[in-house]
Amino acid sequence: MPRQGYSVPASRQGPGPEGARMPLFKPEKIAPRGPAGRWDVVVGEEMCKACGFCLHVCPVDVFAWRTTPNRLGWFPMVVAKEANCVGCMLCYQICPDFCIDVAVKGTTPAGNATTAAVAVRGEAIPIAEPSL
Numbered sequence: 001m002p003r004q005g006y007s008v009p010a011s012r013q014g015p016g017p018e019g020a021r022m023p024l025f026k027p028e029k030i031a032p033r034g035p036a037g038r039w040d041v042v043v044g045e046e047m048c049k050a051c052g053f054c055l056h057v058c059p060v061d062v063f064a065w066r067t068t069p070n071r072l073g074w075f076p077m078v079v080a081k082e083a084n085c086v087g088c089m090l091c092y093q094i095c096p097d098f099c100i101d102v103a104v105k106g107t108t109p110a111g112n113a114t115t116a117a118v119a120v121r122g123e124a125i126p127i128a129e130p131s132l
Contacts, residue, residue: 029061036060039085040107044099048076054091054100060084063091 041062043054048070054077055063064080091100 029059031060036086037083038105039082039087040101040103040105041079041082041085041091042101042103043077043079044097045076045078046070046072047097047099048074049097050074050076051096052077053094053096057090057094059088059090060086 043063045066049072050065052065055065060081062079062081062085063077066076066078068075070076085102087102087104089102092102
């Protein structure tokens with residue numbers, strides 16, 4: 001039931017009494033079109049807590065679950081089909097841990113994987129090796 005003084009537009013109402021709700025994630029994936037294959041996608045697997053948001057929000061099936069746990073004990077996301085990426089940045093925007101970077105191929109910082117894994121919009125953030 002809408003709040004008093006607020007009405008839901010007819011275009012947003014569904015067949016039920018409350019209206020249909022739009023799902024947060026679309027279960028079906030589409031075939032990549034347009035600029036597919038022009039993007040580097042990097043997941044900081046050691047920071048990933050395996051929420052799966054990127055996997056579910058990606059329209060072209062770029063991500064998959066890793067089969068071995070990270071040092072936190074999670075089974076994080078990995079980039080399985082980078083060639084499918086169309087650069088929509090939905091994964092970058094939805095990641096709650098900021099461990100995904102999407103950049104045009106050739107602009108991701110070269111060097112060690114630790115630096116590239118936490119690159120933010122093309123700016124490398126070097127992190128120190130953990131001391132034990």
